[in-house]
Amino acid sequence: MAAVTIRTLTTASELAESDAVFHTSMVGLPAPAADEDVASVREPGRTFGAYADDGLLVGATDSTSGMLTVPGGARVPHAAVTHVGVLPTHTRRGVLTALMRHQLEDCRTHGETVASLRASEAVIYGRYGYGIASVTHGVSLDLRDAELRAGAVSGALPVRLVDPDGAWDLLRRMVDEYPSGRAGTISRSECWWRARRARTQPAPRYVAVCGDEGFVCYRPLDTASWFTSRDRTIVVTDLHARTPEVHRALVAFLLRLDLVHTVRFPWLPADDPLPWMLTDHRAARVTGAGDETWLRLVDVPAALAARSYGPGGSVTVRVDDGLLPANSGSYRIGTDGAEHVGDVAAPAPDAQVDVADLGAAYLGGVRWHQLRDAGRLREFSPGVADRLDTLFATARAPFAGVMF
Numbered sequence: 001m002a003a004v005t006i007r008t009l010t011t012a013s014e015l016a017e018s019d020a021v022f023h024t025s026m027v028g029l030p031a032p033a034a035d036e037d038v039a040s041v042r043e044p045g046r047t048f049g050a051y052a053d054d055g056l057l058v059g060a061t062d063s064t065s066g067m068l069t070v071p072g073g074a075r076v077p078h079a080a081v082t083h084v085g086v087l088p089t090h091t092r093r094g095v096l097t098a099l100m101r102h103q104l105e106d107c108r109t110h111g112e113t114v115a116s117l118r119a120s121e122a123v124i125y126g127r128y129g130y131g132i133a134s135v136t137h138g139v140s141l142d143l144r145d146a147e148l149r150a151g152a153v154s155g156a157l158p159v160r161l162v163d164p165d166g167a168w169d170l171l172r173r174m175v176d177e178y179p180s181g182r183a184g185t186i187s188r189s190e191c192w193w194r195a196r197r198a199r200t201q202p203a204p205r206y207v208a209v210c211g212d213e214g215f216v217c218y219r220p221l222d223t224a225s226w227f228t229s230r231d232r233t234i235v236v237t238d239l240h241a242r243t244p245e246v247h248r249a250l251v252a253f254l255l256r257l258d259l260v261h262t263v264r265f266p267w268l269p270a271d272d273p274l275p276w277m278l279t280d281h282r283a284a285r286v287t288g289a290g291d292e293t294w295l296r297l298v299d300v301p302a303a304l305a306a307r308s309y310g311p312g313g314s315v316t317v318r319v320d321d322g323l324l325p326a327n328s329g330s331y332r333i334g335t336d337g338a339e340h341v342g343d344v345a346a347p348a349p350d351a352q353v354d355v356a357d358l359g360a361a362y363l364g365g366v367r368w369h370q371l372r373d374a375g376r377l378r379e380f381s382p383g384v385a386d387r388l389d390t391l392f393a394t395a396r397a398p399f400a401g402v403m404f
């Protein structure tokens with residue numbers, strides 16, 4: 001166990017120091033500008049520091065509060081955990097474990113149902129009850145082959161360019177007014193917008209807006225030889241649309257850009273309609289797939305009660321949570337909802353799972369039969385995984401859509 005003291009960091013210099021610890025631990029992550037006011041992009045009271053006996057700040061983590069959309073459309077209180085780091089001189093002594101324990105207990109105190117994060121390494125967070133709940137695809141669109149199918153854009157939805165530096169409030173309004181209904185969507189906090197504003201790369205970058213109902217932000221890559229390049233590439237840094245029609249109009253706008261050969265979409269849901277809009281499906285090439293949301297059910301009874309379920313009768317699942325023992329117990333999950341039915345001993349469960357794997361399956365992204373076949377779900381009654389799959393299935397792949 002680590003000999004550290006965990007404290008809430010409050011002053012501007014403490015917060016700046018925690019940011020320095022994070023960037024030192026990350027080795028190569030580009031640091032924010034020297035004049036960035038770290039306190040302005042941190043939610044008060046949510047940054048925790050670990051101090052060694054000699055008073056040195058050796059580790060830190062923080063989070064912002066918001067909401068996460070669950071299957072069925074309800075939104076539950078959510079903590080977006082980030083800036084996790086321990087100085088390389090103090091790793092593997094339990095510092096992160098002490099920080100994670102403190103942070104999860106704090107989330108419970110705040111009444112947060114779930115927490116999520118993006119992981120720098122896949123081996124870190126499972127032990128703290130986080131599971132991979134959504135995946136993301138990187139897609140490269142070759143404009144030499146990309147053509148919209150006839151009828152993909154009906155009618156003329158106008159797209160206009162706006163000043164990127166003056167558009168922040170407009171973008172924020174569109175995200176807030178037309179939230180995605182997709183499970184896994186997280187709200188963008190005040191701190192998120194401030195950080196995005198402070199850290200967005202300088203020009204050239206562009207924002208195109210479709211009828212105040214959607215936008216796409218993009219910028220060119222490798223501009224040194226842009227004038228004569230045979231491989232001019234832009235990257236889409238953000239895309240938000242109220243309707244599929246607006247989404248298609250924004251993609252159509254990108255396809256019409258002169259000079260550009262390739263459009264990169266670094267993060268798309270696995271079931272994004274983009275390839276299906278095109279005459280040549282292979283013009284949109286998946287260049288990589290990775291984990292997106294690592295989800296932690298902080299309050300298992302509240303999380304299970306908040307989402308909707310498909311048909312499939314009911315199943316009693318025993319959940320084990322080593323870090324937040326109040327979550328451990330048996331839950332009856334059925335088409336009509338879910339409820340806590342007892343402690344770990346009774347009644348006899350149909351299956352048993354660790355809280356991290358329940359988090360992975362919660363949004364419908366990972367199928368229960370995968371978890372069973374991987375040896376992560378213990379079935380006590382035959383066919384339970386298949387029944388759970390029917391109960392937990394969602395129409396669309398879960399996706400958060402934002403980095404933080």
Ligand SMILES: CC(=O)SCCNC(=O)CCNC(=O)[C@H](O)C(C)(C)COP(=O)(O)OP(=O)(O)OC[C@H]1O[C@@H](n2cnc3c(N)ncnc32)[C@H](O)[C@@H]1OP(=O)(O)O
Nearest residue numbers: 025082083084085086091092093094095096097117119120
């Ligand atoms: C949400 C985000 O911000 S993601 C960014 C996370 N930060 C980084 O990747 C920065 C670089 N890494 C670090 O700062 C640190 O290595 C951390 C934060 C990942 C881990 O901090 P530590 O204080 O070393 O973790 P701690 O000592 O509590 O480890 C607990 C257990 O996890 C294991 N563990 C922790 N990190 C790793 C890792 N990167 N690889 C393998 N095992 C790990 C430890 O071996 C230990 O296992 P044990 O309980 O079986 O002994």
